[in-house]
Amino acid sequence: MLADRNLDPELRPLAVSDIASTESSLSTLATTITQSLVTPHPFAHLSALVEIRPGAGGSEASLFAGDLLKLYTTYCDDVRNWPLSMVSLTASTEGGDGVQEAIFEVEAPGAYEIFRGEAGVHRVQRVPATEKQGRTHTSTVNVVVLPSFPEVELGEGEEDPDCIIDMKDVRVDVMRARGAGGQHVNTTDSAVRMTHIPTGIVAAIQDSRSQHKNRAKALMVLKSRIAEKRRAEREAEELALRRSVTKVNAGRSDKMRTYNYIQNRVTDHRCGFSLHDLPSFMNGETLDSMIDQVRKWQMERDVENLDTR
Amino acid sequence: MPRITWQLIRTARRKHPLLPLLLPECRTVEQAFMELRWLMREQRGGGGRGGLKALCQKRGRGWPIQYLLGTQPFGPLEILCERGVLIPRPETEQYTSHLAGHILKHLHPRTQLRIVDLCTGTGCIPLLLHRELSTAGMASRVLGVDISAKAVRLGRRNLEHNKQELSPSVGEDVQFLLGDVLDVECLVKAIERRFQDGGGVVDVVISNPPYISKEGFNKSTGRSVRNYEPRLALVPEGGDGDVFYPAIARAAEKLGAQAVVAEVEGWEQAERVKREWEGSGVWEGVDIWKDFAGIERTVVGWRCAGWEWIRDGPDVVSYRDWEE
Secondary structure (H helix, E strand, O other): OOOOOOOOOOHHHHHHHHHHHHHHHHHHHHHHHHHHHOOOOOOOOOEEEEEEEEOOOHHHHHHHHHHHHHHHHHHHHHHHOOOEEEEEEEEOOOOOOOEEEEEEEEOOOOHHHHHHHHOEEEEEEEOOOOOOOOOOEEEEEEEEEEEEOOOOOOOOOOOOHHHOOOHHHEEEEEEOOOOOOHHHOOOOOOOEEEEEOOOOEEEEEOOOOOHHHHHHHHHHHHHHHHHHHHHHHHHHHHHHHHHHHHOOOOOHHHOOEEEEOOOOEEEEOOOOEEEOOHHHHHOOOOHHHHHHHHHHHHHHHHHHHHHHO | OOOOOHHHHHHHHHHOOOHHHHHHHHOOHHHHHHHHHHHHHHHHOOOOOOOHHHHHHHHHOOOOHHHHHOEEEEOOEEEEOOOOOOOOOHHHHHHHHHHHHHHHHHOOOOOEEEEEEEOOOOOHHHHHHHHHHHHOOOEEEEEEEEOOHHHHHHHHHHHHHOOOOOOOOHHHHEEEEEOOOOOHHHHHHHHHHHHHHHOOOOOEEEEOOOOOOHHHHHHHOOHHHHHHOOHHHOOOOOOOOOOHHHHHHHHHHHOOOOEEEEEOOOHHHHHHHHHHHHHOOOOOEEEEEEOOOOOEEEEEEEOOHHHHHHHOOOOOOEEOOOOO
16 A cells, blocks of 8 residues: 555555554464464463572572572562462572572462473573682573472362262163063163263272162272372373473573673573563562563464474 | 083182072073172171072072062162062162152152052152152152052061161151052042042152063063062963053043153053053153163153153163173
8 A cells, every 4th residue: 555656645644554553463463363372281270389409500509599599489479479388498508598409389370380481491690709709600500390289188078179070971881681671580780880981981880789889889980090090190291291391401501591690681592582680680570571571482382383283 | 591501610610619500590600600799798697598508509490689688779778579579670770760860850849749659569669769859858758559468568668678768757758558550449549548638639650560461471581580570560460461551541640640650561562551541632742761771661641741851761871791
């Protein structure tokens, strides 16, 4: 339209002004499409278990591990108002604020979705407090983020949630008497077979002369088999998850984010996003904007993965 | 019937020395082993008559295991069984609990239901109906009628025997009455007298009458049924398997019942009874329920459109063997 010389001159500015608003709505629409394309992470709704351990760099690494711990605790306290409980905290043997290992749980639904982008190697470049000659050191801290599964504590009369099944999904078969049935025969055919259709799990019980009792028992067995399968699957998933996050090499070169104190900058290497006020970042004030960028990057990567499938 | 081979007997003996005794009736080693376990449990419970071996021998000769053990489970109830009274069948168990669930789904919970069970035998139908309805909070009065004094006595004993599983009001709510279903005039008067105090109307008439014809009795009944269960409960006098159904429907009509439910032999008899009831012009609709094995087991009739829901039968859900 803009290139068309015959166009009414009054329409031209209108068209120009449309470009800006259309472009801005385009980007939001693109984000919406991306979000709807990517299926949410199966554990997105869960609380998070965060583990921080120093990597390369000795006492400076454990000092920075302490800094990261402070970053996350203040972020949870001040920005998110999420309850954080320390699972285990081992101070550095060298004293100071250094941390040998810190494991804490963020007990808020959805915390895993926010924190999972923090997993990986965090690289710090600064002149350590312990450095006498003013040399810049490069050290790393390894962060592991796991979904935290709710502990199942069963009260009296309560059912294990893993056991809960929709009876619509259960096919109940009873053993059929041979022949005409009814008054013609008097064999005891009380056997019951239950099939949970979504999982294909079967429980067959013929122990009692009472079909009623066999039914109750078959349902019990079916439920516990389903719960067992669900637990096993979840454990396998947890294990795979743990392997995939610990696979990350804690070397200096595999960093996913760099904290450069000399340049007063923090850069996330995955999404190429930088912030230039390190003190406010380390106070947790601007961590949110970083997390937003990382999540956007994750989503785009997930869409790319969709392409290649 | 497959022949019992020497190999089968040997396999059975290896599993337990008494198992071969049970094979003539149980036919498979699995079924025999299951029944042996039930018989052993009975022995341990102290209720055994004679030794285990004697029980196995009797069972092998065709004695129904329910008479040997003295009971048959029926839903959550344990029904006492003795010679001279028909053993409750799984098909009866299925449609009785289906009917109770159906009533609970479609009738107002405050309904005070009145039910008559004709040819009640052990009383299993009245007791299970009352149990299922009262557990869900619905009040009911159920009257079981039988021509056999032995059955009426056993019905009353079964009420006592299951008291723990039944609601406290069962003593007043469930009654048994000696009566001849084929003498409709007399039967209706006797039932009305029992229900007099509350308007004299019955809601549902249910029945599992003798329905096997003379020929069918010789041809298609199991040996154990033929030799040990009461012929009175299986074959109507005269040998025509259909004679009870017009009487049941007429009694239901005279008692003002909204619905009539009767067990049949299956197949052609179901169709014959349906046609007969439809022809009477009394019922708004008549339909057939299949049992879990897919056999036409129950004929139901309803008086007005408000009871049309009763046409839906239980689910067909069965299999022949574990391997299937």
